[in-house]
Structures are given as structure tokens and as C-alpha cells.
Amino acid sequence: MKHYKIEKEKGRLWLIEDAYSPLFEEKTEAIFAQCNGYMGVRAAHPFLSIEEKRGMFLRGAFDKAYDDEATELVNCPDVTWFGLEINEEKLHTDSTKMLSCERRLDVLSGELQIRYVFELALGRKAEVECRRFASADDRHLFLQSYRVRLNGGEPGDIRISTGINGQITNSGVSHFHSVSERVYDREIMESIGKLKKNAVVVLTQCTSGDSKPSKTDFVLKRRSIYGTYCFDGVIEVEICKVSVVFQTGEMDGDKACGHVRRASEKGYDRLFHEHVSAMRKFWEQAGIRIRGMSVEQEAAVCFSQYHIFGMTPYDTEEFSIAAKGLTGEGYKGHVFWDTEIFLFPFWLHVCPEQAKRLLGFRYIGLDGARKKAKDYGYKGAMFPWEAAGTGEEETPLYAALNIHTGKANKVWSGIKEYHVTADIVYAVERYYEVTGNWKFMEKRGYEIIFEAARFWVSCAEKDEKTGMYVIRDVIGPDEYTEHVDNNAYTNYMAAFCVKIARKYAVLLKKEKPVLFEALDKKTGVSGELDTWERFLKGIYLPQPDRNGIIPQDDTFLSKPMLKNIEKYRSARMKQAILLDYSREEIVNMQVLKQADVVMLMNLFPWLFMEETVRKNVLFYEKRTVHDSSLSYCAYAQASAHIGDREAAEKFFENALFVDLNDNPLVSGDGIHAASMGGVWNCLIYGFAGVWYEKGKLSVRPHLPDTWQEMEFKLIVRGIRIRFCISHQGIIMESEAKLESSIHVEAEGKEYEFQGYLNISRKREGREEWNKRQREPSLTWMG
């Protein structure tokens, strides 16, 4: 975290960029973005700056500009720009002397503060301070305070210009068919940007407390509107800018002005107070307190949770989490497996209602997934590799041209990266496990599972030699190997999917015949039962070889290793390997972009022998470039799980700083959402070793030596349980009375609770614990 400093004060935890840093501009804009689950506003300077990539993204504001372009999250009109003129001297970052610049994000409240000192003509100085937040209390509200102070005590004329700029594009692609602006009552500016399906409306009002401007001019330019507020002979002035942002259909347009006005009357500080109260509720549920962690690590953990909060559509199941959250144009705001596998667990244990909404998004998208399956000649539902606002596949068929051959590079992940269809089922099953919400299962969950199972069985083939079911020509999570047969992750996940599908189908048929019949009508499940049974008996699940290594796919182990892997692991540029090798060459080497087999082990922590996990982590990590941000957290979790603390800490450190590192080349187009979920998974599933499955809550911690205590809360079966884990002891307390009994296993010791859960036990010595060899629990495959 060399580029960002940390500062901790009462109730605040600051990430700080303490100098004007064009090289880091795009990165810092993304990392310091204000996000509240509805909007994400990049932390651009209030002034125009050379390397800026200003942006505001709204959950659900998708548009497809042209046939040749993908559907993407629209970069919406900007409200963060402020022009400043002092005594007729216009401030520009490329000509005005900037004596200091500090930009800081409070990862607890999400408030951004930026401070500058400028040198004016005759050596006079001016301080400028900006503050911003996207309200967690009123999600359509974006607040800014802009304060200018002339140093030296001599008053001057200050002119501040600000408004709404609809000239913003997605890297040159404009989505707005038209942008129209007006001013209400010489107070409130409005901009309406029309998209194909709806419109983005921004209203904004500037107030300046008692120091009223001597004059206010409103200027309309093409696609932009701004007001210039003139203050004559003043030493200090502060403007509070309230912006209300919504899409047509979300808010009553006629009432929006009143909304702005009421907010303006409250002012920045009171609205910030309301916002902080809302954020506090989040932290009360989600916060993880770790004594002994460095302040950098603490900030990084909070940073990831702040962004998980900010990236998750807060009130709807119409949309899900984008791979870059709401912080940039990267991946076009699309939803990947990242949501279900990396981010879902957090919400599952912190706010199951939100977790349900994420699954709801997939349920709504079932028709799109059915269509995709049909298009590719399969049955059931084949979920999109990339989704936007619907269930339809949004992965472009072709990426940019190969610049040298002029031929289009086909994008195979939309066609061949099947595993997402099992990943979603995995999340559904985890949801059912942890919440026991059978209503959800009956309304939606079973249907997803059955349709996914139908897909998997339809895409498996019977191998003529072995007579086993194989899944050919796929891409696993590791995208550096394409068109492989029997990717271990994919086959195991497919088997898991079909297995639970069959289990539920048999159960429902017997115990809920009416429901079963209804589901049968939708999915034809009754005709599948025998096929599924045959599939489960015959599916090929790669087993550890004589060295204990589970082959990533049929050919992986026979390929030569990449010799100079260190070069690419240490390269500042991601995927630098593509500069030296063609994609085809990479596919034909033992080189991984990210964890693949290891991911599987994380998802089923008790499926493989500990020794197998250890060997595979070691084996595959040596071959992994970590070019995916999903990689470090996965290795960290696996290493923590098997008690390899040294490796776990190393990988965890890398995962924590996937965004916060000092490499200016990463995160510019948005933060790495999945990695933030991965950090949580590593903390809770890895270091704290908490896992709930089959009615049993087990706790097998492997805290790093330097950590004295971990304290956090998880919701299991509707009850929030407080965990306090140290090297000395484990405390677990439920906040409320359990509805049914719960089985707890803490470091091998078993408990059964009814009513309140309450454990407080001393831990046995670590060495002793480590000596114990775990038995694999292959129960679900039994």
C-alpha cells in the first residue's frame, strides 16, 4: 500500500493519496469511488485533470449503443466538476501552481475529502476543500460540499461554476439519444438523458448558507448545463450541492424537485449524519474486528466491505453485482460467476435477504438461460457467462480484431465457460443450507436446479472407450486453458448439480407431489430422473493421480511447463504473457491464470483429504500467474483451510491489496469486486474456519500468529451469531433464540444447542490440533 497512506481517527479510517498523482488518477478514482448500491461516482478531482476518467454508474442503467457494441452500464452525466475563478484568475491544474493536494476516502462512511492549496497571483494562497458521499440513507442522493478559503485575510471575488455534464461517454461511445436540460426557479438544474429503454434524470441544487451569491448565471451548452455562483469580496465560501439521481420509473419526476429542495434544506452535515447512521447498521452486521492486524490490513478489509456494500443493488432483484461494481467501465458492468461464488457468501451470512435477491436475479433470467441452452442445442437452462440487465448472454461473440491479422478474435467464454450454470446452483444450495428457506426453494430454487441439471446432462457425452460420461471442449475458471475435456472443476460442479437435483426431485415426488407436478410441467423433471441417475453413476470425476494431483483436465498434466513464469508473475501489467505468447501457445502449456482445481476445494472444504488439498495447492500455485484477481484470495482461503498459515498470510496479503497495491496499471477501470468477496471468504471460511453444512456449524480456526482475536457476526438459520476467536479460546453466542436445534463442532468437539447458542471454550494447543488428520467427508458424493 505504498501509494495510499492510512490514518485512523475516531470513527474514521482513511485511505489517503497525499500528492497530485496523474499516474494513479484512474486507479484512485475507482478505489475512492462513492458507492451506495444505487450509484457509484468515481472520485475524480473537482477540476478537470489530464488523466481523469470521470464517471457515474447507476445500477440497472444499461444500454446498447449500436449493433456492434455490447450492452453496458452507461457512464451517466457528471455532477462532480467544479470550476473556480478567484479575482478573475481561472484555476487550471495544468497552469495554476498547486502547493498541495490530498485526496482521502473514509472506508467506514465512504466519504471522500479532497483538499488543495493553490498559489494565486501575487503569491496569495487559496484553500479548496471538497467533500462527497453517496447517501446510504437515501440512495438517490449524492452530496457534495465545496469550500474555498482565501488565505491572508484579504477578501476577493470568488466564482464557482458547477452543474450537470451529459457530454460524458463510455470511452467515446455515447448512449444518450438526447440530453435535455433546464433550470427550475433559478435554483434547481435538471438534465434528462434518454436511453433506448428509459432515461437518466439528474437534478441538482447548490446552496451556500448565509453567504448568498451576488449573482447566479445559468449556462446551457450542448448536453451540459451549469450555474456560476458569484461571491464578491469574501474570504471564504462553501457550497452545498445536492444531486438527486434516478431513472424514469423509479421516482415521481414531478416530486423530484421537492426531494432536492428538502435535502438542500437539511444541508451536508445533517444528511451526512443520516448517512452515517445507515452505514453504522451495515457495519454492525458486517464488521470484522481483528486484534493484532496491521492498520493497513484493517483498512484493506474495511475497504473491501465498503465496496461490497456499495456495489450490491440494494433494493431489487432485477439487477446483480457487476464485476467492477459501480466504479468503472471495466467488463461493461456485466455480472459473472464472481457474484455467486465470491460475493454471495458474504450476503448469505450478513443479510440473507440480499443473498436471496441475488438469486432472484438468476431466477428472473431463467428464460434467457433456457434460450441460450436451446440456441446451443442443449436442454434446460444454460446461464449467461456475462449478464447485464436480463438473463440473456451478453458476452460479445467477437472481441477486438487481432490487430496484426485483422481477423476477429472469437470470445469463447460466452460459449464454452459452462461452469457458471453450476455455480449458480451451488449458491442456491448454499442458500437453502444456511437459511433453510424452503419457500424460496419451492418458488424458485428447485426450478433453477432442475433446469441446470437438465443442461448438464444434455451436454455430457458418453466416452466410447471408458463408457463414462465426459464433458468435452469447455473452459474452466482458469481461462488460460481453452477447449479442454473434463475440466475437473466443471465435472465436479456438474455432478454436484445433478446430484442435488435428483435428490430434491425424488424427495418432492414423494413428499410434495403437487409441487412436483407443477415443477414437472415447467421443467419435465419426471422424465429426467433415470437419465440423471445414469449420469451420476457414469460421470467422470478426475481423481488424484499417484502424486496426489487432480488433473485440471484430460491433457493438462502432459503439457510442458512455462519456463519463465516469474517474469509474468512479477510484471506490473496484467496478462503480460499475452505479449510474448499467442493464446494458442498458452493453452498448450502448464500455466494458469488463476486457481481452478483449488477453487473446487474451497467450495467443498471437506470433499478432499487435507493432504490432497495441500499437494494441489502447491502444485498448481507454482503454475499460476495470478493474472486474475480471483486467484490470490482462492489460494489464501485454501491455504488457511489446511492450516498452511505462512502461505495463507502471503496470499491473503496479495488478495487484500489487489486494488490497493501501488501498481498504477490496475483497477483504473474499476475495483475487483470478486476479490473483495474472496477476502471475506478467506477470513471467515479460511482463517476463522467457520462452515455450516448439513445442520452442522463447524469452527476450525487457523488464525495468523500476529492476530490475537477475530470478532464478527454471521447469520445462520435466521439467527445472528457472534463469534470471537482467539488463539486461546472460541466464543460463540446467538443473538436470539434458535428456532430449531443446532449442531456445533468447535475444533473437533461437538455440541448440540436448543434455545440460545452459547459456547465459550479454551482452545487446545495448536500443535496438537495440527497433528490431527482430518477424514475426508465425501458424503455428498456417497
Next chain:
Amino acid sequence: MKHYKIEKEKGRLWLIEDAYSPLFEEKTEAIFAQCNGYMGVRAAHPFLSIEEKRGMFLRGAFDKAYDDEATELVNCPDVTWFGLEINEEKLHTDSTKMLSCERRLDVLSGELQIRYVFELALGRKAEVECRRFASADDRHLFLQSYRVRLNGGEPGDIRISTGINGQITNSGVSHFHSVSERVYDREIMESIGKLKKNAVVVLTQCTSGDSKPSKTDFVLKRRSIYGTYCFDGVIEVEICKVSVVFQTGEMDGDKACGHVRRASEKGYDRLFHEHVSAMRKFWEQAGIRIRGMSVEQEAAVCFSQYHIFGMTPYDTEEFSIAAKGLTGEGYKGHVFWDTEIFLFPFWLHVCPEQAKRLLGFRYIGLDGARKKAKDYGYKGAMFPWEAAGTGEEETPLYAALNIHTGKANKVWSGIKEYHVTADIVYAVERYYEVTGNWKFMEKRGYEIIFEAARFWVSCAEKDEKTGMYVIRDVIGPDEYTEHVDNNAYTNYMAAFCVKIARKYAVLLKKEKPVLFEALDKKTGVSGELDTWERFLKGIYLPQPDRNGIIPQDDTFLSKPMLKNIEKYRSARMKQAILLDYSREEIVNMQVLKQADVVMLMNLFPWLFMEETVRKNVLFYEKRTVHDSSLSYCAYAQASAHIGDREAAEKFFENALFVDLNDNPLVSGDGIHAASMGGVWNCLIYGFAGVWYEKGKLSVRPHLPDTWQEMEFKLIVRGIRIRFCISHQGIIMESEAKLESSIHVEAEGKEYEFQGYLNISRKREGREEWNKRQREPSLTWMG
């Protein structure tokens, strides 16, 4: 010209901006633009800068992005950006210390040179020099040289990045449906941007002479491609960047790479030499040499001619001259009356072939004009107030919303500014007068005139009281008065149009019956003759009142004067009056945006008594804000014409510096094309007093006292005549033998020439001349 310095050296005449000036950035980009009649490239810095408005415009590259947007000249992919890294230090204008910056335009060659000195780490210095030109020899060619030199003699690693950036938009509106890029042979980058009707293709190659780069990386980003050229351990490096730019259909795409390669082989200096040779031909024909003029004035005159050259579509009649040339997004690249009234005279006398092409554009657009007339319930052809690539009206029906009422402001000029239809006829008639090209008239000219006459007669009404034909509810050239009856300019021009239409019709009917019949079929002219005669007898032409003032319209003289006009005349912001008064209030005052009645007097220099001209110039100028760039040149020409040297010089100075003034708020969206033509009109028709009409070439000079001699060439009746006018004498010589005899009147003395024209006479004393009172020659109304 406080902002721009002047420097004159052998064969060069430089406009210089000698400091980095963000405030003037947009203005200087437009003024210093490289234009060659095919392309116009704004003179943005090679680095990104805060206030930049980078742009390249191609004649004919029009597109309409959305229904709500107007058809406009597309801002095309940029080739002028260069990234620079020296010893891993990346240069940014907002963080790297710039010790000096100088940007200069040679108005003779159009070459741009930009020089910087930067301070690097450890106090080392680097010089950067850019040169650019748009070739006049090969109009699809844009050349750049980019040279970096490390001062101090210590070699370093220099990385230069440059390519083609298709992310450029028209102020946030993207026109390209897709932009695709590739690289040929690791040498030539290509970008193809698809518009609705065609595509813009840019190819670019960088070569570096003997100092080959150690490595070249090509990077593809969304809608942009660039190469990074790495030079290790060097002190100096120079890159020559050749760009070939065309629209599909203009060049064989397959051969374009060869085109680039051949140009690269020639290199910057040789191509520049070829370009200068082509420019020299232009100057030989168009140059005006004035002894005694200040170097500032000389530069400004050459500046205006350079841009007239650069703004005029060079090889086609498919397109005409845009109001801002090819230098900015202003007026969306649309064609106004500016072309025929202000710019046409230059080409008429410098290159009649080009003048004919400009009229050809209107002829091609006749169908559009017929449609417009029909749509508005008139006959004949009603030419568009704003045209783009066709004859159809492109003036938006509504301008931006009134920001305070939220209601759309109707744009009346497209509906009510009729006079353009007479202005075009005026240019046709002038063309015929000066060239005698009867073939053009038979093929196209008469048809334009007849259709225009039909329009005029159909839109005139018979006044019930007076029984005269009146033209009601129009806008004259002065757009600060709308919806007026009997605008003097409009009525006179309409009468002129119908008068010559009837003259030609009668003549053709008698002498060329076959042609007349053909034209009759197209225009129904035979049925119009009586109507036209009635119209000409009855048309109301406002006459001077008892004060000698020709009323601008029926109500103008009865309105109150604007009291504080000086406030708006001296305001830096154009149309500042609109901040204080509503459009309706302005319409109801005696206040003009620009010359109106005075324009009429310029077009018919012998129509009114000199005294009448004098009175009207004085009267209306007092009421003129000069908020239109067409104003000063018109007043200058009129004042020169009547020998009011003092006023003429004052207005001429203002006209000369319409773009080159030190007001950063003007010209940012493009130079003022019409004013540049107006400067020429003022010089030739005003100061030199040259006029050719009805077979008579008259010369009645009014040189400013400080000018010793004016020397220039004009083409009249196909023969180039050299003029040399001083206070002492007048010399006129034809370059070739006259085809027919010519009548010359030089300061009242009459000559008749056959064969070679040759006059060399001493001028009579000025006082004597001034005493002579001219008789008005109302011949054409006789």
C-alpha cells in the same frame, strides 16, 4: 492581436502564441488549424491538455447521430496525440514542469510548429518540437514530425506513443457506429469509423529515419490504437508520422497502405516542399501585397486567405463552405448565406472554376429547395437556411430548451430567413457577369434563378391598403429583428431576383426557344412572366425617408433605441445582450446584431446615392452591437466605398481581428469564415474600389493614408489582371489577351481595351476626387 505575436522571415509569416495558455486553448486550436480543403485539424497540443477540444473535420463527413440531433460535420478520429516517457518519467502537462511553450502557425504554408522545454527529474531538460501540415499537394495527407532532444548530452530512454484515437466525439455525441482498428506489417495502423452512410478511414505510419526503435508495441483500446516506439540510450529522436485520411468511396482502400508507405519514404521535409509548391500557386493567384500596412495587418490578411483556401472543398461541388470552415464544431459544419455573399466573391475573381463549384452545390440542392418551398406552401425553390451535405433544410426546428421555462425555443431562421434564396441568385448573376459563362447559365444558372423568382413571387402578398406587393413576417440578415414586414434587404433582393429572372426569360424565349422550352418544362417559367411583371411593378421597395434613412423594415424606425448599447458592444461575450433582455424585448428595440440595410448597399454599390449610403451607415452603425462576425467587414466595405477612410479603417481593423483578437471567448468553436471573405471584399471592393458590372471594370480606390501601394490580381472574363494601386497612380495589366473588348473606368476616366489591357495613370489629387459627387446608377431598377 495582443495574444498572438507576429514574426516574419524569408517566405514565412508566423502567428505566435509564446506561452502555455489554457484560457486561449480552444481559440488557438481553431485559429492555428491545418486545413487544406479536404481536412481541417485543430492545433491541439501533442499532449493532452485540460482545456483542449481536439478535432479533425473532413469536408463532406456529415452524420446525424440521433433523431433529436442535427446533421453535423463529424469530429473524426484524432492523430495528433503523442505520449512521451523519458527514463520512465511520463510527461503530463499538469504535473511535469514546462519551462517554455511556443505554438506558431505560418499563415503562408499553414505549417504549425510547437516547441516545449520540459524540466525532468534531477533538473535535466528535454526539448520537444512538433511540426504539422495538411498537404495542399495531396489533400488526403496529414504530416507530423515529433522530435525529442535531451539537453545536457546524457543519453536516455525515450518512449513515444502515438496512434489513432476514435474516442473523439462531437461534444459528447459519438457518430461512429463502430470503430475498428488493425496494424499492417507491424508498421501501419488503421482505424475505420463507420458512419450511417459511409466510413472514415485513417491510416498512419511512424518512421524514425536511421534511429530505429529498439521495440515497438501496438496497443488496442476501445476505439483507439497506438504504437509505443522505444528508443534506448539516445539523445535525440525524431518521428515522422504520415496519416492518410479518406472516406469510403474516395480512395481505393486496398491501395491506401501503399499511399502511406510512399509518403513515409519521402519523409516530412520533401512532402513539405511539395506542399509549399502547391501553396505558392495559391498565393500567386490570391496574394494581396500592401505596402505600408502593419505587419500585424499583413499577417491577418494572409491568415484570412490561408483559411479561405483551407475551408473550401477543393475538388467537388457535392459540398460547400461551412460557417466555421473545417476548424471546429460550431454551426455543425453547416453552409449559410455566408458562402454566396461573403466568400463567393474571392473565388469568383481568384478561381472562377471554384466559384462555379460553389454554385454547383446549390444547383444539386435544388430538389431539396423545391421540397422546402412546397412544405411551406410556396412555389419554386426555397433554399435552406442551413445546409449540410444536401439541399435539404438542416436548421433545427427547435433550439435548446429555454432553461428557465423548460419550453423549446423555436428557431425561426430556418423558416423565416428567406433572403438566402435571393443571395444565391445574386451569386449566380455575379458569376455570369464576371465570367460570361453562358454554358453554366444554360445548364444550371437560369433554372436556379427561375425557381427562386417563383418562390419570391409566391411569398409576396398584395397589401390591401396600398395595393403594393409586400413580403411579410421575415427575418432579414439582422437576426435581432424577427417577424418583420418588408425587410429592406429582403425586398430589394427579391425584386432583383425576379427582375433578372424576367429579363432572362424574355431573352431566352426570344433568342433560345429550345432552351426556353426545356426550362419551361422544369420550372413552368412561361406561365410566370406576367405575374413577374406585375410583381416588379408593384413590389414595395422602402425608400429613404426625409432623413435619408431607408427603414430596415416597416416598424423599425418607430421602435425605441436600446439605451446602453455600449455595454454590449464592448462585452467580451458575444450576444451578452441576451443575458439582460429576452428575445422579444430585443425585437422591439432599435438594436441590430449586424449590418442589414448596409449589406444591401454593399451588394449594389451604385444603387444608392453616396449621401444615402453615408447616412445609413452612420445611422445603423450607432444601433449595431456587432454581435455577428459579418458586421464589421460589411461596415468597413461600405465606409471604404464612400471614402470615409477613418471609419473604414476602424471597422476594417475590427474585421481583420474578428478571430485574431485577444478575446479568449470567441473562435473556440471555429474561425469565422464569412468575415474572412468580408476582409477580401473590403480590400478589393472597398479600399481598392474595383467593381465589374455590365462589361465595365471600374476602379475607384480609397486607400488608407498609411498604405502606399496595393498589388493584387483578379480574374475578369477569364483573364487575370494585375492591379497596382497607390495614392499616386493606378496600374492595370492583363496577363493574357482579352477575348473581347473591355470597358474600364479608372477614377472617372473611361477606357476601352481590346487585346491586352494596360493602364498606367497618375491619380488626380484626392481632394479633387472626393469633391466629385457620384450619380446613382439605378439602372437595374430602370
